[in-house]
Amino acid sequence: MARSLNTTGLAGWLRQATTNPVLHRLNIRRHVALCFALLILMMVICDGVLLWQLRVVRSQVELLKGVDGELIEVLRVHGDLFSFYERLGVAARSEDQNQLTIVSEEVRRGVLDEARRTEAAFRHLPPEVKVDETVFPTIETIENTLSSHLDAIRALAASGEWAAVRGRTDKQIQRLEFLSSQLVKDVARAVEAQRTQAATNIALVEHRIVFTAIVTGFVTLFTAAFFGWATALRIIELREEARAERKQSEEALRQAQADLTRANRVSSMGELTASLAHEVNQPIAATVTDAKTCLRWLARDQPDLQEARAAASRIVKDATHAAEIIKRVRRLFKKDTLQREFVDVNEIIREMMVLLRSEAMQYAVSARTELAADIPQVMGDRVQLQQVLMNLIMNSIDAMKDVEGTRELTIQSQGGQDGQVLLSVSDTGVGLPPQTDQIFNAFFTTKPHGTGLGLRISRSIVESHGGRLWAADNSPRGAIFCFTLPTKAEVDDSVKSEDDTEPADGLRSNNPGV
């Protein structure tokens, strides 16, 4: 049970490991496979070498055992034969036929026994032992020759030829003894050679094993190092990819934002069209009046050049004024290229007032400005800042459209704390809706035809300038929208810090507006 649990646990782990999203993202399966294959190959090779070497050692041990067996066997045969010779010699010298018969019978049995044992011993030698091919035939020959002698000796003893018996035991058997001693020497030499060879082989095995261990360790290290290196490379690459991707999406976002901003501007302008037309019409109408006046002054019998000149210069002034308005409107329509420059917020306010005066008047809103002198310039995009003001002012005008009583729009500028400039647009309109915290969200609107983007975009623009935009209730009624902008000194810092901070911050804050 525990085993199956273990296996399922292992299988699960494996599955998890292989489908690990991190691994998947890293895309290092190929390397993992290569490294594992290499390590397994290494292990197999190493094990193969070890097994092979074990086999070599075992065969060498067998060989040594067999070789010793061979030597022992030969020594035993030699010893036994020697004792046979001795006993035969003793029996021959005793000249006792019975004793000789007994001894020779014993020796014959002994020799037969010996022959059988020798054969068995040599048959059971391990195949690794390179038995000297002559050993066994030699022993066989000695044994056969000895038993042949025994026949002769018994026959001789039976007929009382003791001299001949002694002749055989002394001379012939001596030769056999010499032969078996020679055999022992030869075998001992061969055994020694085989032992030396075995020792050499075992030393070689030792070298091989040590070397294999070192090589295996080296290859394992190499594999691990390779794996780590490849993985690190892959991670770096992934980070690069992510960065590029983010840059791209940021770019797209910025573009979308710019387009949106512009669309907002254009739509705002569209709402202003009537007022703007009126605004432009006024100077043009003035121009026409002045031109008529001028003509009148000139058409008199005695043209009053003084008056005519005055009228003409008014024409110039009004025409210039109209051209100025058109220029500003055009600028607001222009496609965005973010241009940061030092701008005078008072001037921006004044410009907007020029554009929106007719709109305000249309709804009987009295607009006034309370501009603080000597406020420092701010770093920013003139058009975007105008857009913020335009959004806020038009919101205020909208809020006061249906309000009874005084309709007052006040635009203030003042030097705030920490060297910031504080601008505020206050009205006496309907005031903030109950969901105050939602008014800056995208698509939140209280107007029947609102897009719900104006405040959202305004806040984005202010924040992208390093400032803050908030709303509060005005007293006794209406709302006040304030925003801060950092001044020159502060902009230096914030610009710097903006470069340092990830562009993602901007992305994040703008994100909901998209």
Added chain:
Amino acid sequence: MRLAIGIRNLSWPRATKTATIVCTFLFSLMLHGEHPTSKEPVTITFVDPEWSHDLTEHTLLVDERLKDFTQQTGIGVKHLPTPETALDQLDLVRKLLRQENSGPDVYGVDVIWPGVLSEELIDLKPYLTTELSSINADVVASYTVKGKLVALPYHSDIGVLFYRRDLLRRYGYGSPPRTWNELEQMSAKIQRGERARGQKDFWGFIWPGAAGEGLTCNALEWQISEGGGRIIEADGTISVNNPDAIRSWQRAAHWIGWISPPSVASLQEWDAINDFYYSDKSAFFRGWARSYLLSVRDIPSVRDKIGITSVPAAKNAQAATLGGFGLGLSGSSRHTTEALELIRFLIHREIKLEEARSDYESRTWPELYDPTAILRTKPNSADHGKQQVSGVVARPSTIAGRKYEEVSRAYIQAVHSVLLGQSKAPAAAASLEQELVRITGFKPGPPTRNRAPKDKSSGKVSGSRPAAGTSTAGPYHNLK
């Protein structure tokens, strides 16, 4: 970024390459030390029936020859003995040949055994044609079984009679005995004389009478000289049961206790030689020519004391048994090339030695003769003023083939029982005849003495040697 990708792209083949290198290295490491074992010098084993059972000069001679061979060729030779008697030799050789592996390579094969061992030994004819041309074709034929040269004739030998020159002189004999009767008379006289001189255990004639192949050779000589045939004739007639053979056995049995010691029936050749050479206990000894030629003759004191002559004749003829051995090559030998080299080397040495010897002999001891000279091909070697050249007879091993061992054992058993007095000669001959018929399936019949002698060109020593023939045809002069 680009650099990192570059490295990563590189890393794959590099890793593979490194892994390959490491693996190759490991495998090469594995193979390290498996160096091929250096070729060991080949050692071949030579089972030599002439491996002397005592340390005589002959032993040194053979050892030196083998040492020369090792020096010249780098092939080691293990020199192994065989038991003394041909039958025990056969037992051993058969045992060794039947071992599945690691048996000896070269065997000395007695002239009587090719028929028995023909299957276990290799046909040497294809390998040794040049050597064969300088060896007597008749001798070669006795090692050939059904066209297969089982062994290459190496040492040929014939039976001879050794005698004591000093004793013959002492008792007034000018020449060695030519017939068994002369031998008996001389033996009896010398024995009497010597015993009178105080040597109580002196005997006139000793011979290897132990139950072994040596007895076959002796008894064959006895019965052929009496006209008793060759046990089994060349045409396959079992002729052993005939009065002449029976008489010859009876004569030999009569020697025991008269001119030969009672123990003669237990003496093997080695014992008889010892008795004769070293203990001066007899006047005559039936031995083999080679032992004299190889060692005894070159010692001046022995040469003056001991002479050799042909085996005595009887009424019919005189015969000397062909002995010796050839070199056979085991069919299970793992060093055939080296073994053949050894055989070639030994044969060349032998031929050279024979040539040198015959030159040396004719210059140095013209009065001595070498009975084995008739076995050489050179016809002139038999003509060096040596009149005493015996007729050579081969044992019926060729005709009996694989059965020869049994034939010989039966024959030995029969003759030995007659010698020991355990059975009467006619009964022994009769039962031997039945036994041989049973063994061989041949038909009994009379010996070939009455048949016309065969032409010498008919080949084999055995075949061309009508045992009882009176003919002097061929290089083998039968002595009257």
